[in-house]
Amino acid sequence: MPDLGSLYRDLQSSFKAQPCDLKKCGTLLAQLKVGLISAGLLVPQEEANPKDLQIARDILEIGAFWSIRSKDIPSFDRYFSQLRTFYDDYGTILPPSPREFPIRGLNLIRLLTQNRIADFHTTLESLPLPADSLTSNPYISHPINLERWLMEGSYSKVWNAREEAPAEEYKFFVDSLMGTIRNEIASCEETAYESLPLKDAATLLFFTSQSELLAFAKQRGWQVNLSSGTITFSRKGEEKMEIPKEKLIAANLQYARELEQIV
Amino acid sequence: MPADVDMKIKDDEAKKDNDTPTEETKPSVPVSPVAEIKTNVTLIERAVSTLEPRFTHRVLRTLTSLRKKLNWKVLKEAIEGVYPADSATKTHLLSWIPEVPAEETTSSMDIDPPTNTTTPAPKPVTQEPVPEAEVYLRLLIIHHFLTSPSTYQKAGELVHETVDKMQAWNRRSMDPVAAKVWYAVERAYELGDELANARPVFLAAQRTASLRHDDETQASLINRLLRSYLAYNLYSQADKLVSKTTFPTSAGNPQYARYHYYVGRIKAVQLNYTAAHESLQQAIRRAPLPATAPGFYQAVHKLSVVVEMLMGDIPERGLFRHPVLERALSGYFEIVKAVRTGSLSQFQATLAKHASLFEADKTYTLIARLRQNVIKTGIRRLSLSYSRISLRDICVKLHLDSEEDAEYIVGKAIRDGVIEGRIVHEKGWMECGGQKGGYGPEVAEVFGRRIAYCLELHNQSVKAMRYPLNAHRKELADAEGAREREKELAKEIQEGGDIDDDEPGLGEGF
Known part of the structure; x- marks a missing residue:
């Protein structure tokens, strides 16, 4: 040929x-x-x-x-x-x-950015490497670390690691990964804080300019108070306690039927 | 009817043979392996003629103990005793058996003397035994081939021939033996170090088995396949196999236990811990007694401990004191202690210390996932004991790298609902909210889940119960008898009524 x-x-x-x-x-x-x-x-x-x-x-x-x-x-x-x-x-x-592990690592990052954690772990498990030497392979340890930090919430580590990619191609995923992280952080902030100063919010979300932050805040529907320089998160009002009647009835009927079978 | 008498004698012998395990405490005369094989063959014949798989199962139960007593002389004698002198099958089977080495003869001589007392004098066998018996004998030969590395090659050849014959015969009464043969097939491939090559064979056989409704073989084959996939870490293929096949419900408990164990492993890898936990519980429940199958019991518990921790539960302390598990689970016990106290440094140290052990158990990656659980437990403990704590202190107590990290981690914990509270960024501390009241819909939910579990347990136990075949016939006969009696009673009453009726009639006559 x-x-x-x-x-x-x-x-x-x-x-x-x-x-x-x-x-x-x-x-x-x-x-x-x-x-x-x-x-x-x-x-x-x-x-x-x-x-x-x-x-x-x-x-x-x-x-x-x-x-x-x-x-x-x-x-x-x-x-x-x-x-x-x-x-x-x-x-x-x-x-x-020589390109095998870079490509496998890229695939892992791809799964991570698409938030397919179950697939990520299945793929990790099927790698032809002994499990305790996974961390010594730079191409594989990078996605593993990213996943671990994402899961425990060490977002700043993920942010810092974006420049430490073992191969040029890994950086192509960084942008989408950062988008994922920002959304994660934002949803954490919404529940964990009542209000935040604008400056701190920008550092927490890794924004460099205030205009970026404002656009982001608008997108998520946060109330920005420019004069005092704070963001207030609208609390979802305490959910009203409600007794799920239908569910209880269904459960009780189920018990009755099962008991009938036993007795 | 010489054949009939022969059967009777062997029947008695079979009973004796079955009684021995129960009376094993007294030094009973061990049944010689040759005699055991012979009785087993008769049992198989009986199973085939009466269509009762029970007898075959009884034979297969003794397989493990019998396997250890085998040698070439025993096999040769057994085959010669079972088949008529001019049988083609006999010569064929004997052709597989190599010349008897000298030392083996001497060792079997020790067992021989009691043989003469228990076995009846050799009678000329005139009938060719059923094919099932042949497969059984082949199975014994294969197992003996598999005991020494020099004969693995021959085992592989015989296995193939046996499988081809089994497929050609296509007899449902052969299924229980066939299922065991498939185990031998796997073993032969594995010892020959080419387990991956066995997969196409298994897949083809599995299709045939499911078309023929051969449940026992199917169950055995699905487990073989899953095991082979998992041995090569092919979790996605294994998962597809599980979702595309239905495990036959009539399969025996040991096969079921294995199947549940494999499913549990797959689900655990896919982060579906609840499903994994359920499967593993089933596996533990269906597993043979810990004393008889300690290896399986330990393997299941290792996995189940890890999965339980991944779900956020702490396994019971008593589990680690179980005599069978205590030593095997010691490494896992240390991990449990680290997770329980929420100490990240202790967890990392233990993980590094036992890395090779976890790697061998194939639980390393699962345990590595526990890191976040350790952190969560730590934060939870802090939130319970402090109403207000600075991020700096959290950082020190949990051995986190920086305050910044601590802030993100606490934020995530609040969002995930691990703790109740909020962060006050300006002052740099975390305020822990009061505990929720103990009552609410979630309590009902937990209660409901527990009831569902109990009901499921009950249903599974009912399903696992075994009934003797045709026992309902007897009941039917009883019912028939009762109906008969009822009829008579009704008749008598009627007649009695007639008498009653007659009396006034009599009176009328007067």
Whole structure:
């Protein structure tokens, strides 16, 4: 397949070029994928030449990075699920790829930003690493730490860690992650404080300018008192105690029926 | 009818054999393995002829103890005794058995003498036993192959041949034995270090089994598959298998216990702790006695302790004093202590100390998730003991990194409803609100949940009860008899009535 070979070299050079030519990569990737399908390598079957498989894996890995750089998350998703075959099922045949863990880590962050915590843990559990060495792999420990901090509420640590990404691509997720964090913090503040000075609110929410904060406050419906410089959170009035009649009746009927069966 | 008499003698022997476990305290003469296999074969034949799987189950129960007594000589003798002299199956089975090494003969000689007293003099066997018996013998041979690494290869070959034969026969009376064979299949693959390759075989067999309504094999196979998925950490595949299959309700308790354990593990990984806890409780309830199966009991409890803590509960202290669990759970006990006191530093130290243990139990990642629970417990304790506490102090007491962190963490705890209170940012402290009154709809809810649990427990126990087959026939017969008597009674009353009626008639006649 001389056609595939030259395309592949083309892709490699244009992917490595600084700055990377995203558009050209995209078209090349589309052509390469068609080529892979016709060669039966996109979803490898039976006995395939390990060399060919390695090239196919390389192409898909570049594709995954390319999708992140062009901010196309669904496309990353597709590339990742195709790559899993190579990582999981052909892991023993192929030499390990240096890009494997960065891509796995990116996938973990993607799950985190989409708030799919259950999937995050399932994926974490299925990583081909012993559990106590997870933290020693920089690509994997980053998302693990982020998840832990998010769960316990150490938001400032998440904020500080955004610059410590182990790979360039991780930063593409930072923005959406920060959006998630701000919303989390805001909902915490609404219940935990009665009022906050504007300046402190800005630092808590990691805003640098007051105008950003005001726009955010408006979006969440907070009452801003500019003269005294404070934000007051509207308390949801103490919920009125109400006896859930229907639920109680249903429960009692259920008990009666069960008792009938026992006696 | 020589065959009939033969059956009778063996029946008596079977009874004797069944009595021995109950009277094991006195030094009874051990039944020689050869005789045991022979009686087992007759029991299987009886099971097939009377369509009572009970007998086969009885045979399979002795499998574990019998397995340890096997050697090639025993197997050879058993096969020769069971099959008629010119049987093709016999020669085929014997071809699997290697030449008997010298030392084995001597060791079995010690057991031999009592054999002569218990087994009847060898009679010429004329009938070919049922295929189920053949599969049973094959199962014994496979198990013996699996005892030494040099014969794993042969075990694999025999396993394949046996499976092919089983599929071809397609006999429902074979199901209980077949389910055991699948266990042997898994073991053969695992010892050959290629458990992953067994999956397609299992999947295909599982489809066949579910089409044939072969519940026992199905139950066994689903567990085999789940185990294989979990061994390779393929949780999403395992979860899909669970959601796509229905575990046969007629499966035995041990299979059920295993299934619940696997489901519990999957659910725990997916953060569905309530469902995981429920499954694990079922697994514990259905598990064999702790003394007979300590390994399973310990494994389930390890997982259940972790899941319970992830749910925010603290396991009972008594659990860690259980004789079977005490040693196995010691590492977990230290974690529980750390979580209970809410000490983050102690938790981290314990986690690091027992890392290899948790890793081996595959609970490490689950336990690592407990970190946030430790913090929550700590904040909760502070909120209960102080009405006002500065963020600085919280930070020191919980070993947090900075005051800033403490503020966010407390804020999250308030939002998540862990504590009641609010933060006063200007003064840098947390004010804890008073406790809510003890009564309200939530109390009813908790109460309702508890009742639901009790009812569920009752229903599950009723379902787990076993009734002897056809026992209702007897009742029906009784009912029939009662109806008969009633009829007679009614008749008598009627006749009596006639007499009564007659009397006035008599009078009239006068």
